[in-house]
Amino acid sequence: MAESTISTVKKLIHESKYLVVISGSGMQRECGHKSLRDPERAYDIEAEYKYSPEEMFSSAFYNTRIEPFYQFYKKEVLSQDMQPGAAYKAIAQLEKQGIVKTIISREIYGMSQKAGCENVLELHGNIEVNHCPRCGKEYSKEYLLSAKKVPLCEDCMLPIRPGIRFYGEMIDNGIMTKVANEISKADVVLVLGARLDQDFCDHNLAYYTGDKVILLTNREDAGDAKADYAIHGSLNEIVPQLL
Numbered sequence: 169m170a171e172s173t174i175s176t177v178k179k180l181i182h183e184s185k186y187l188v189v190i191s192g193s194g195m196q197r198e199c200g201h202k203s204l205r206d207p208e209r210a211y212d213i214e215a216e217y218k219y220s221p222e223e224m225f226s227s228a229f230y231n232t233r234i235e236p237f238y239q240f241y242k243k244e245v246l247s248q249d250m251q252p253g254a255a256y257k258a259i260a261q262l263e264k265q266g267i268v269k270t271i272i273s274r275e276i277y278g279m280s281q282k283a284g285c286e287n288v289l290e291l292h293g294n295i296e297v298n299h300c301p302r303c304g305k306e307y308s309k310e311y312l313l314s315a316k317k318v319p320l321c322e323d324c325m326l327p328i329r330p331g332i333r334f335y336g337e338m339i340d341n342g343i344m345t346k347v348a349n350e351i352s353k354a355d356v357v358l359v360l361g362a363r364l365d366q367d368f369c370d371h372n373l374a375y376y377t378g379d380k381v382i383l384l385t386n387r388e389d390a391g392d393a394k395a396d397y398a399i400h401g402s403l404n405e406i407v408p409q410l411l
């Protein structure tokens with residue numbers, strides 16, 4: 169695989185019949201977001217809460233220490249101001265043009281939808297969609313944030329379960345099936361800001377039978393060799409040029 173040109177990749181995208189996007193953590197990084205697992209951020213969080221983000225962002229911690237969990241979750245996750253940048257908006261435009269069919273994402277802030285995307289498969293859930301574990305009533309992010317301590321269902325008085333997947337939890341089977349279906353239908357897969365040798369891509373791409381995996385990322389990586397086409401650089405600069 170050699171470094172590709174924008175015009176080559178643009179042509180492939182516009183000639184595609186079924187293009188699926190895999191949107192990785194590099195997309196959020198370009199919007200200035202530091203993940204909980206970012207070493208610097210993880211250090212600060214552990215210093216403040218006495219537990220690592222991995223420990224707190226787990227079902228075990230949620231089930232046994234719900235008050236400190238919500239203290240952490242409200243401040244470090246729900247209160248983050250996450251706004252989509254130019255790359256997200258360009259993908260939304262490509263979807264409106266009928267070129268992008270599906271976006272597969274594992275971020276939890278609903279960034280693709282904020283940019284205007286519609287057909288998004290969220291592997292790790294969405295902070296905006298939360299449910300009561302007993303009656304299933306849905307609650308917004310704002311409702312969770314407005315609770316003084318632990319947010320409770322108005323009807324059942326039970327703690328509301330955040331609509332996201334904790335570290336180490338299984339991904340919903342229904343979503344995995346949809347992802348597999350979309351990838352197997354794709355003639356072109358556009359991977360944005362993700363490492364091809366990591367589970368997220370590796371597992372999804374196992375269903376792909378074509379020869380047009382396009383990788384756009386700002387970091388060179390050993391896994392890049394698995395791409396058929398690659399461009400390295402700022403996603404907010406490259407993706408809008410593909411319109």
Ligand SMILES: [Zn+2]
Nearest residue numbers: 300303321324
């Ligand atoms: Zn309820």
